[in-house]
Amino acid sequence: MTNLLKIAAAVAVIGSVANPASAQYTATVNAKTQYQTFEGFGTTLSWWANGVGSWSDPTRSALVDALFAPPPTGLGLTYARYNIGGGDCPCHNTILYPHAVPGYQLQLNGAFDWNADANQRWVAQRAYANGAVFLEAQSNSPPWWMTVSGSSTGSADATSSNMSDAYTGTGANSFPRYLATVVGHFASSYGLTFRHIEATNEPDTSWWKFGSTKQEGAAVTPAQQGVIVQSLASLLPSFSPLTTVASMDSYNIDNGVSIFAGYSAETKAAMTEINTHSYAGSKRSQLASAAAAAGKRLVMSEWGSAETTGKSLSQQLTKDIRELKPLAWAIWQPDWPTLMTIDYTSHSYTINKNYYIYANYTRYIKPGAVFIDINDGNSLAAYDGNANTLTIVTTNWTANTVPVTYALSNFTSLGASAQGYRTSSTQNVANIGSVAVSGGSMVASLPPNSVTTWVVTGANYTPPATSTNDSSFTYSTSNCGATWCSGNQTGAYSGQNHWSSLVGSTYSLTFTGTQARVYGSRASNQGIAAFSVDNGAETDVDLYAATRTDNTLTYATPTLPPGTHTIKVRVTGLKNSHATSVIVQADRIDVVN
Known part of the structure; x- marks a missing residue:
């Protein structure tokens, strides 16, 4: 067993999980047991940026800043995913606005149109200027003329691969060369260098059907994924040498485990990161172990929901970070899981409860913080050794007020109090004052249906x-x-x-x-x-x-x-x-x- 595999096995076990009820319970934070150093929270830019980027200022700037600007203006998101559009045949034109993300090469042997997709590009540049330094690119479908059906909406039966084998290699009109050309142009002309490029969004699903009005999408077989990954890896040094390959953005975590296991040694060697969505599946710890054993980064690149109270968002985020241990965690888009309601016709937006729930995490767990052990399945604990700050976020989605004692163990020193911020049915990241920290613990009360963040300054972990x-x-x-x-x-x-x-x-x-x-x-x-x-x-x-x-x-x-x-x-x-x-x-x- 390699050292990395031992690490994966060790961090997969977090400890007993408390189940808050109305009775008092104790959540023990252990500074000595440390997990992943976090790179931050984020969002994809599909499809909302294609619409919002066309708006006039100050509204479009205000919306983007609400997501990416540092607190208190925004959420402080640091991770953004740019959707490189394939572009559909004008003979179909079924995808609805703003989901129809433009492609850059509209026909076989056609010239690249670098004026395309100006709206999403504007949003990406604004996000980067605000601090979204961890940029990735992803594709939902190859251009229509590289597909089997002749459309970037999907295959005729929604289950067969829509990726033509003729375009999976490194040739002049191949899909990998198309993607490498785009990311290279972004680096040289727009000052946006993508750390990773992921070519196959949800290739393991059966709903990318020809004629869909929803979006671009393509089923892609694992064998084709392998060719694309290796081809991209061989091309990128000539186009964008600071960009490496991620795969495979599975909709189902369990599928991701089996697909990655089936990749050849050459394909695994050609990629540096595993991306997954967490809509379905339960094999979080297995995927984390597989990534660690193979020496690959792991990112949860997409999740969304129609649920509006913030319960699903907070529970999913907590579960993923505790069990999957990703380096970054991202929502699908700000109007899914309804952080905002965006009116693309009137060019307006409103902030919803999910925005503030997300803020309880994004504003206080900063990039560079290390997640540490806490034996409560409803909590996350993160330690920032540079700022000497301990952050704890706890959810209480019961109908009862829950008293909780936080036992803070193995810290060399702690501040005298913890500052609280809460989102509930009547509060939006509200400053709720402080509770005393004494004798290495603190006692708090969590109201029904709430998410509470505690920030302890002056926290030091300096072991011998x-x-x-x-x-x-x-x-x-x-x-x-x-x-x-x-x-x-x-x-x-x-x-x-x-x-x-x-x-x-x-x-x-x-x-x-x-x-x-x-x-x-x-x-x-x-x-x-x-x-x-x-x-x-x-x-x-x-x-x-x-x-x-x-x-x-x-x-x-x-x-x-x-x-x-x-x-x-x-x-x-x-x-x-x-x-x-x-x-x-x-x-x-x-x-x-």
Whole structure:
């Protein structure tokens, strides 16, 4: 069993799950048991951005900012998925507005129309400027002339593959080349570099039927998916070298488990991320284990619902993050699960209860926070070691008021109180004041049908550790030749550090222990760094900050099985829209025994 498989097996067990009733119960938060470092919450841009992007300001800007701007203006979403349209044959034209996302190449051997899809592109650029630094691209269907039915709406029987085998390779008019060309143009012309491209949205379903008015869609066989994944991976270095391949966006988590297991070794090697939807299926821990064992990132890329109270949203989000352990979690679109009601005719929108339920999570569990153990199936706990903040979000969807004691164990120190924010039938992320933290615990009361967020500042988790200076790290080639550049730096550990902005350059440390805690700098010239353990899946962390800080915690590995491990940090070449460079600095790593 590999180290990553051991990690997956360890984190799959969260502990006993409390079931709140009207009686008092205790939820124990354990800072010592740590899981994934989170990259953030998000949304896809299908289809709403195609409509909203055509509106005039200030309304369209206000709607996008309500989602992506930092609090208190918006939800602070950091993950956005751009829908690369296939485009249907004008001879059909059945998809309703705004679901008909334009394609960029409308016919075989046709020129690319880079004026197409200006509406969605405007939204993507506004989202990125607001802080949606983790961008992905996805496709619902190949262009109509690459399909079996001659339409991007689906196949004639809705079950057969609508992807023509003739276009799955790397040829001049292939589907992978179409996608690679689009993401390359976005990077070079629009300043939008996609971290990943996912070619097959819900290929495992049976409702992509020819003539549908709903949207583009295509069933694609696992064998075809494999060819597309490998072809994309071979093309991207020439078109968009910072973009890698994700697959397979299954509607059903269980299908995703079996499809990934059936991929060839070559297909698995060609992809860096598993994307899944969580509408159906129950094998969350199995998919998490499969991703960890294969060294692949895992993202929950889509979920939505018509339910309006926020109950389904909060319960789904909590279950997915506890059991699936994704690096990011995204809704389908803001009007599904009804965060907003969007009137595409009158160019107006209203905010609904689901928006505030989502805000209870997105505004307080920030990118870079680490999910930690809490033995309550209705709660999430996240620790931000950079800001020394503990965030707990608990749902109570019963008809009773529930008293709860939070036992906060293994923290080195805690603030004197926890600030509360609540959404209920009468409250919208309301400031409800604070409760005292004393003797390592706090007592609160949760009203019926509510979601409550508690934020404890001054929370520290600093277990006994051995510090290693950057002079002892192993470096790859960088801007300065055979090793990383180095020099004195005020505020750095031991007064000096190493740095690189060369894409792909790395530093690493092999250690014996149960956790590595990486310290470095955050500054206006810092980019996005990728962290990995034992050559496993990478986690991206945005190191940009308007004001420079040094010798600050940037990443903590999950709690690892005792033994020898290697932590590696890579310069991705990606950055926040406000950053002036893509520099990553090496300073100090603390090893917890």
